[in-house]
Amino acid sequence: MASLHDATRGRLLFGGDYNPEQWPREVWEDDVRLMHEAGVNLATVGVFSWALLEPRPGEYDFGWLDEVLDLLHSGGIGVALATPTASAPPWLHHRWPETSPQDPDRSVRTYGSRNAYCPSSAVYRHHADAVCAALADRYAHHPALRMWHIGNEFGTVCYCDGCAETFRGWLKRKYTDLDGLNEAWGTRFWSQHYSEWAEVIPPRKVQYVINPVQDQDYQRFASDLLLEGFKTERDIVSARNPAVPVTTNFMGFYKGTDSWQWAPEEDFASVDSYPDPNDPLGACASAFAQDLTRSLGRSTRAGGWIMMEQSTGAVGWREVATPKPPGLFRLWSLQALARGADGLLQFQWRASKQGAERSHSAMVPHAGPDSRVFREVCELGKDLAGLGDLIGTEVAAQVAIVVDWDAWRAVELDHQPHSGFRYVDRIYEYYTALWRANITCDFVHPHAELSGYRLVLAPNLYQISDEAGRNLERHVEAGGTLVVGPFSGVTDPDERVRLGGYPASLRELLGIRIEEYWPIPDGVGLRVGSAELGDFTAATWAEWFDQAATTARVLARIEDGPLAGHPAVTVNGHGAGSAWYLATLPEASALGRVLRRAAADAGVGPVLENLPEGVEAVRRGDRVFVLDHRTREVEIRAA
Ligand code: GAL
Numbered sequence: 001m002a003s004l005h006d007a008t009r010g011r012l013l014f015g016g017d018y019n020p021e022q023w024p025r026e027v028w029e030d031d032v033r034l035m036h037e038a039g040v041n042l043a044t045v046g047v048f049s050w051a052l053l054e055p056r057p058g059e060y061d062f063g064w065l066d067e068v069l070d071l072l073h074s075g076g077i078g079v080a081l082a083t084p085t086a087s088a089p090p091w092l093h094h095r096w097p098e099t100s101p102q103d104p105d106r107s108v109r110t111y112g113s114r115n116a117y118c119p120s121s122a123v124y125r126h127h128a129d130a131v132c133a134a135l136a137d138r139y140a141h142h143p144a145l146r147m148w149h150i151g152n153e154f155g156t157v158c159y160c161d162g163c164a165e166t167f168r169g170w171l172k173r174k175y176t177d178l179d180g181l182n183e184a185w186g187t188r189f190w191s192q193h194y195s196e197w198a199e200v201i202p203p204r205k206v207q208y209v210i211n212p213v214q215d216q217d218y219q220r221f222a223s224d225l226l227l228e229g230f231k232t233e234r235d236i237v238s239a240r241n242p243a244v245p246v247t248t249n250f251m252g253f254y255k256g257t258d259s260w261q262w263a264p265e266e267d268f269a270s271v272d273s274y275p276d277p278n279d280p281l282g283a284c285a286s287a288f289a290q291d292l293t294r295s296l297g298r299s300t301r302a303g304g305w306i307m308m309e310q311s312t313g314a315v316g317w318r319e320v321a322t323p324k325p326p327g328l329f330r331l332w333s334l335q336a337l338a339r340g341a342d343g344l345l346q347f348q349w350r351a352s353k354q355g356a357e358r359s360h361s362a363m364v365p366h367a368g369p370d371s372r373v374f375r376e377v378c379e380l381g382k383d384l385a386g387l388g389d390l391i392g393t394e395v396a397a398q399v400a401i402v403v404d405w406d407a408w409r410a411v412e413l414d415h416q417p418h419s420g421f422r423y424v425d426r427i428y429e430y431y432t433a434l435w436r437a438n439i440t441c442d443f444v445h446p447h448a449e450l451s452g453y454r455l456v457l458a459p460n461l462y463q464i465s466d467e468a469g470r471n472l473e474r475h476v477e478a479g480g481t482l483v484v485g486p487f488s489g490v491t492d493p494d495e496r497v498r499l500g501g502y503p504a505s506l507r508e509l510l511g512i513r514i515e516e517y518w519p520i521p522d523g524v525g526l527r528v529g530s531a532e533l534g535d536f537t538a539a540t541w542a543e544w545f546d547q548a549a550t551t552a553r554v555l556a557r558i559e560d561g562p563l564a565g566h567p568a569v570t571v572n573g574h575g576a577g578s579a580w581y582l583a584t585l586p587e588a589s590a591l592g593r594v595l596r597r598a599a600a601d602a603g604v605g606p607v608l609e610n611l612p613e614g615v616e617a618v619r620r621g622d623r624v625f626v627l628d629h630r631t632r633e634v635e636i637r638a639a
Contacts, residue, residue, distance in 0.1 A: 002238070002245035003302035004268035004342055007078075007146040008391050011041055012384045013306055013343025015077070016363055018043035020068050021052050022352055028068065031350060032075035034369055039381025043072055044308070044345060047082040047152050048114060050131060051089035057127065060134050073144035080308075080345075081145055083135065083233045085128040086152035087114040092127055099124040101158035105205040113356070118158040119225050120166040125232070132236045140240030148237045149308070150248040153272060154226040155256045159202045163225075168197050170221045184494040185213040212413045213495050219409045223257045231265055249308040250296065252289035253424045255412075258405035259296050260445045269297040270308035272347070274315045275332070277324045283616065283629045284435045286332050287339060288428060292403070294340040294395060295443040304392065306343030307336045312373050313361030321359060326372065330380050331627060337387065338618040338625030340395045344384065393621030398604045399434060399441040400450065402458040402472075403427060407446075410463035410495055411487065418519035418540060426460040426485055429585070433592040438606035438617045439599055450475040455602040457595070459485040465493050469505035476509060477575030481602035483595065484510060484581050486541050487517060501546060510581045511552030511572030516544035518563055526584065528568045530556035533597065536590030538568060543583040552581065569594060611636065 007013070015035065020028050035043070045068060046053070054060050072079055093100045093111040099121045100108050109116045117124045139145055175181040178194055187193045192211055194200055203210045203218050234246045245267035250259055252271055263269055271293040275285040290307075297305035310332070313323035324332075333344050351362035363377045408423040434441050434457075442453075446468035450456055456475055461468065461484070469489065476482050489503025498504030502514040518541070520526060525537040532555050542563050552572035558564055570581045580598055585591075599605070607617040607624065614630040626636055 001302050002243050002267050004147075004245055004304035004306065005302070005392050006243075007245055008342055009078075010391065011388050012337070012391060013042045013078075013345065014038075014381055014384050015040040015042035015349065016044065016346035017047060017309065017348035018045050019048070019348060019350070019352070020045070021049055021064065022354065023350065025067075027350070028071055031364075032071055032077065034364060034374075035077055035349070036075055037369075038363065038374070038378045039385050040077060040349075040363075042078045042080055042146060042343065042345060043349060044080040044082060044149055045069070045072075046084050046135070047149065048084065048087050049082075050084035050087060053084060053135070054089065054131050057091060057095070058130070060131075062134075062138055065139075069139065069142050069144050073142070077144070078146035079142070079144040080147045080149045081135070081139055082149040083128075083132045083151055083237065085117075085132065085229075085233060088117050088124060088127070092117075092124065096121075096123045098160065098162065101156055102160040104159050104203065106159065115153075115156050117156060118160055118162060119156055119229055120158065120160075120163045122162075125229070128229070129232060129236060132233050136237040136240040140237065140244065145241075145244055148234070148244055148246045150230050150233045150237075150246060153249055153251055154230060155251070155254065156226070157222045157256065159204050164201050166225065167202055167218065167221050168200050170224065171200060171217065172197070174217075185211055185217075186496070187211070209414045212410075212415075215413055216406070216409050216495060219256075220258070220406075223261065223405070226257060227262055227265065230262070234265065245302065247306075247308070250293060252292060253427070255405070255408060259292070260299070260405065263296040263299040264301065266300045267302045268300050269293050269305040271305065272309035273307065274309075274311055274318075276318065276322075277328055278320065278322050281432065283332065283335065283627070284432050286335060287435055287616070288431050290336050290339040290341065291431075291441060292443050297340070304342050305340060306345065307333075307341050308345050309347040310336075310344070311361050312346055312363055312377060313365070314359065316357045316360030323361060326376065329373075329376055330383070331629070333380055334383070334625060335616065335618075335627055337390060338395075338620050338627065340620060342391050344380070390620060390623070395440060395618065395620045397440045397442040398453055398602075399439055399455045399457065399599065400444040400448070400453040401427060401430060401441055402446050402456060402461060403443045404446045404461060404463075404468070406493060407461050407463045410491060411460060413495070417487075417517050420522065421487065421519070421540065423460060429588070429591060430457050430459040430483075430485070430595065432588065433595045435616070436592060436613070437596055437599070438608060438611055439604060440607060440618060447471055450480065451478065453480065455481045455483070455599055455604050457483045457485075458488060461488040463491045463493060463495065464489050464503075464505060466505060469509075472506070473509050473574070476577035476579050479576035481577055481598055482509075482579045483598050484579065486543060486583050486585065501549070502543075509572070509574050510570065510579050511550065511574070512567070512570055512581055513546040513549035514543045514583070515546050518542040518544055526561065526563070526568075527559040528556050528584065528586065528590075529559045530569065532556075533569065533590065533593050536586050538584040538586045538590075540585045541583075542566065542568070545583070558584070608636070
């Protein structure tokens, strides 16, 4: 099987996106020399090279790429070769305007930037497949080739007539007939009943609120459609040499593509991550994407993950592009290794002097190799050279956070009770509490096998399948601990509200019955009293319980306003385990107390006890990484 493990050849991968086509030939020799000096062993090539590889339809120019790959190979540098299909050349859009994507209002996104293609266009597909095949015919056995990098950050959505037709095909497979669609979409509402397939369209610009299931189905379809494109390109390149592993770069918590469905189609996972150095919780944001990618890596065909892109410093697209201060690039890089990465690649090798990304940092900055940044790059290269034994070692976690793209899409549909209730914020709050406590966690799909985890957190499962409900129940029955966040268990996968008191499918498990959701306007705090957890303030959300039907033990109650006396935190014994419910959003310190308490009850502790705030500890294999995110001296006692 093609694996990341083989691609590393015993050395942690280090390097970055390499765009030699932006530079004259003399610079390439210099690049290889400097890469060698920096300990670079992998360059990602060709991501946006389509227009130069195929300057006119069917007319290929591989001469320059032959030279680049040979040169890299002679310098001992491997290649992650990209299929260049993320950005089609102007000739494609100019000759076949239908290959450009359309917005919901049917306006066209034209060429002159990148990523503008219609993913259902047969013309785009034909030319994309052809260039992939030509590239793979030529390089699938090139000695420098270590992996294929399919496209780039898949995410383009289009609403054109071609996509409408493809969407109808997707819907026919899902619902078989129009009766099925009408029922699932609830089209008796607002005179939306469809009587012919041709009437069914994407959720385009409408007069008022769009049908929620039409909206959610289109999001599912858009992810599936892009995945089809990924698989087509993967199969083209793999057919030419099945020993070369294939990946595509995910974007962490990116709503547009359901990574649980994508990961099993890749040989290993990879991610692009750009936390903000100005964010006091930047290290946590960085760990968040890394832990997700590690978790996704487990469901890939051969396992493992790498950081496909990060920056050495300033990120060009940020409104305030502050560089990373000295040491931060190394610190966040070591963090990725601690959390399971087998490679660290940056965007990009040499800073562009032209084009939209001319203000983005790189491994070789505009100042050249005589610079702080390049020296830090070389230092990191040295660190990595000594850490090859980390490759393939695991990060073990006893805690899992449930993440579900369907719940995410659904809770953010129009006309929810609180438009500020954002899914990833909910996940991140729980994650942050664990990160601060140095409790390592994985992310899991709601249907995942949970028996390896003592504590499972579901910060939000607004939309929930019956199977997910049973899975959580099994976990608790078998002695596990579960924490469920507010506004969970509300609808089924067709966005039908489950009736009879919320959260219908989790009521018994949680020992609660809720009659009404009670969103709170921004800026209003709720006082919550708790002898066991300590008093705290909560915000954004509360719930009106049917207190007579609530059998769970109440650990905290709201103290003011119309909900005074209603529970804020409950815990219910069920089978051999216990199920907690949070009916509100406690302030960060209180959420930390609740989750630490649930973890302690579940028998889960931090990687190292009593670390000063801002010191992160992660165990990978038999090593413990201790990372200080504050600049000061600390004393650590290792157990
Ligand atoms: C990524 C992209 C790269 C580069 C980078 C800049 O989203 O894949 O090509 O644009 O951002 O931060």
